[in-house]
Amino acid sequence: MDAVLKPVQKKVDRKTPDQLQRPSKEEAEAAVKTLLAWTGDDPDREGLLETPKRVVKAFTQLYGGYFEDPIEHLERTFEDVGGYQDIVMVRGIPFHSHCEHHMLPFIGQAHIAYYPAEGVVGLSKLARVVDIYAKRLQTQENLTAQITSAIDDTLAPRGMAVMLEAEHQCMTMRGVQKPGVSTITTQFTGVFHDDPAEQAKFMTMVRGGMR
Structure with missing residues (x-):
């Protein structure tokens, strides 16, 4: 059963x-x-x-x-981080979702970064948030906003940045039929929103400039 x-x-x-x-x-x-x-x-x-x-x-x-609540995965944080206050990034989180217009897949990667305020969350929990929202009928823009809001509202970091890169099968398999085209969406809060230098730092880290 x-x-x-x-x-x-x-x-x-x-x-x-x-x-x-x-x-x-x-x-x-x-x-x-x-x-x-x-x-x-x-x-x-x-x-x-x-x-x-x-x-x-x-x-x-x-x-x-x-049927899952992403907030539940963000509620437990760790404050004993040795005074660390710099950027935390999880890069290249794979995801697959479905376009709400045609119910065809879009597949890509999510990149998430934040500046901790009072504590950090387990790294796997950020990936879990991406998965939960991705396993719904979506647009990439809405998926980006939902991931950002859930993490920003729960952790209240000094700032966070989210980038999604994906290829949409509704554009590959039907319509204009253009494979290999990536759609990129971003959202910034706090220091990332206010300081273009922080956005540039985030983009550099995403692209592998800091390894």
């Missing part, structure tokens, strides 16, 4: 899963079967018989971010 997912209770500017009428697993599988028939294939042939179940199971993993 599949585990029952309980939506995270969280105030946001759009309806959360618990505020929506969530179809049953059987209804979701029926919808997949309808789409298979719409493509022109036979959903009752041997190779597609189990496809609706597999797709629904895959969706549970691909969109599992709706």
Whole structure:
């Protein structure tokens, strides 16, 4: 029996899963079967018989971010850092998300840096925040803003910087069909926002100028 997912209770500017009428697993599988028939294939042939179940199971993993609260992963901090007050960066965090317009993947890397105020958070927790927000239907701009807000609001650092680089399959597989094109989004707060030199430092570190 599949585990029952309980939506995270969280105030946001759009309806959360618990505020929506969530179809049953059987209804979701029926919808997949309808789409298979719409493509022109036979959903009752041997190779597609189990496809609706597999797709629904895959969706549970691909969109599992709706049922996790990223703030929970940021609440525990460590203050014993030997007086360290300089920049902390986690570079090259791989992620994959899905465009909310076409439900096609966009795949890339996230780079996160911040100046600690009272403590630091476990490095893996920053990657966890990226994963949780990425496992929702997204635009890259919104994903960048959500990651920034969650970390900035919870840790209250002296400043933070976020950069996402990704290739969008909605631009590669359909439409203009231009593979190899990267989309870059950035957001800065605190000292990164106020000081162009800090932004330049961040960009240099991202590009590997400091190793």
